Amino acid sequence: MSKIKLKLFFIALLVSHFLIGFKCHAQKVTQSQKEFLITDYGSKADGKTVNTTAIQKAIDAAFKNKGGVVVFPKGIFLSGSIILKSNVTLYFEEESVLLGSTNPKDYFNMAFEGRPVSLKNDDNSQMALILGHKANNISLKGKGKIDGQGLKLALNIDSLHHAGIAVDPKYSIRRNRPNETMRPKLLRFSQCDNVLIEGLKAGEASCWGLSFELCSNLTLDNLTIVNRSYWNNDGIDITDCRNVKVTNCDINAADDGICLKSYYPGYYNDSVYIANCTIKSSASAIKFGTASFGGFKNVTIKDIKVLDTFRSAIALESVDGAFIENIDVSNIQAVNTGNAIFIRLGQRSGDKPGSIKNVSIKNIKVQVPFGRPDSNYDLRGPEVDFFHNPFPSSIVGLEGYAVENVTLENIEINYPGRASKGMAYIPLNRLNQVPEAVKDYPEFSMFGELPAYGFYVRHVNGLSMKNIKLTLEDADFRPAFVFDDVQNLKMEAVDLPKEKQKQLVFNNVVTAVLEDQLLEQKLEIKSK
Known part of the structure; x- marks a missing residue:
């Protein structure tokens, strides 16, 4: 046997001995x-x-x-x-x-x-x-x-x-x-x-699922x-937990699909990773709140498919004093879903409002239907008790307590249109008609009728919108965007239906950077 063959033989013998030993160790x-x-x-x-x-x-x-x-x-x-x-x-x-x-x-x-x-x-x-x-x-x-x-x-x-x-x-x-x-x-x-x-x-x-x-x-x-099976049937509830991974799950829930909650002041959800999940819900697909006493930070949500969901694909809510910060959402595909994005800072309880800042939402595609998307559920989320047109996405803080530093990029939302002034109408010179709803339960329908079909933004400081495409299946008399009490707004590469005029409404907007074609779409008003 040559030296080379002998050397290879001993190497093979050594590897074989190692694998046998590893197998025995694994068995033990x-x-x-x-x-x-x-x-x-x-x-x-x-x-x-x-x-x-x-x-x-x-x-x-x-x-x-x-x-x-x-x-x-x-x-x-x-x-x-x-x-x-x-x-x-x-x-x-x-x-x-x-x-x-x-x-x-x-x-x-x-x-x-x-x-x-x-x-x-x-x-x-x-x-x-x-x-x-x-x-x-x-x-x-x-x-x-x-x-x-x-x-x-x-x-x-x-x-x-x-x-x-x-x-x-x-x-x-x-x-x-x-x-x-x-x-x-x-x-x-x-x-x-x-x-x-x-x-x-x-x-x-009979209540929540995995809690x-x-x-x-x-x-x-x-x-x-x-x-x-019954009411309050959340899929997964995560309350004030650290180092969490939720991956490769298929969730069908009569209430929220994945819900992050915070019940304990001084405690908060930290380092949460949610990825590669499919969610159907008669409420919201992924939601922070409504219990929001401590906080939520360092959360990554990516590669999510949402189907036949009544409320929001993504809902970030602080209404009990919690902080929400460093949130990264990307690659969300939602079909037959009632609302794309809902971000709300309120004060339902607590001595003062919490905070929402440093939120990035990128690569989102949502199709919003005209009717209920969850009609096949035996137990459906409750209807609102007022007439309304289809709801837009919302980013809403409180007067004196703005939502801060939100980035929206590569967002495509298809809306149904069919809004009618006969159904509900808020004149643009009376935007104060939209209630602040400071202490109300947070939900995308909480403000009643809204004056925009695409995005309603109020009390926000620092909003960057890039590569935003809004489409309509049918006519809608409302503008695409309403910005009310907004500072440091930046918009670029926004694609809107060509047949509509003046699709950006500004009321008390300070420091806005817009592209030339968007300047032509802007309507500056003063609310009474």
Whole structure:
């Protein structure tokens, strides 16, 4: 054997030895995670037996073992509230189903001790099918399903209230439904670190779907979430969490698809990454708020598809004193969606308004229909109680508290037109007719009729608009843009329908840089 061949032989032998050693090490790592089969602890896969105690025994055994994998084999396992503990993985094999009990007595409101005081407890209950509190290194994996049976559960809760057996003191008479605190969520994790949920199908809760508060290092990947059984059916709720990744998820929700909330002053959402998701919603696709007491910073949202969504594709709202800053949104495709962009700084509560600044929204394409885009939902977002024409996108602060430094670039929005003065009309010389709505619930329809079809901008300091294209399916008597109390506006490469005249309306606009063709479109007015 030549020296070269001998050298190659020894190299191959060394590589082979390394790979065998690596394989053995990987097997040892896998084997070190002891499995705890729930059927070994008495669980029955008949879809009728309540397995809460048996499943909890398996989780407790894995926890006592200092970690392990609790396995749900093929079959339907009915359960009430179970508590996930540190270093435990719930693994759902293919065709396994964790089915939520429809008996309200099978759920409990967990006492999450050591939590900071929330300023909004009315819909912040700690009741869920799967609970976790200060549990670290936890995960839910596999190809199975978690089904909350939310409609049956919610109707049973409703019946118990009307029978006087379990009366809800906050029952909504106007909306004929139990308060959110009476209805279990699907998942509720609080103050947990290093959480992974991947590969599962989940949903059909009686309230929120996957809910996380004050958690860190949270990863949600490759999930299919269908949560449209009852009211308040958000897909994913993230409250005051740090280092969050939500990727490759398909979400269909009767309420907001992905909602970032902030309940705790002094705490805030930080370093959140949302990407490669598809969202359908009878509310908004991705929303910050409405609970907004702490803040939201360093959030990236990219590569999102939005379909058949009633309200906004992107909604950024601070109305309880929270700050919103360093937000980067890009590559959003929205079809059959009621509103493209909604940014609102208000003061529903708190001693003074919060702030919204440094927001970048780029590469957005949205198609807005004339009618309801969510008509196929059994439970649809409530209609507004006034006549109105189609709503524009809005960026609105408060007098003396401007939204700051917003960049809109490569934005294309197709509007339906068909606005009629007979339906609703605000003369341009009476822009003060648009209410400030300082304390109102934030929503793209909150100001009533608006005097623009494309963008309504009020109380903003620092707005850059580049490569903006607005198209109309039919005629609209309103101008494309209304700017009211705006400073430091820059517009370039704005493409508007050619047949319309004077499409930019300025009222109290200071320092505006416009291209020549836009100057021809400008109408300077003074509101009465």
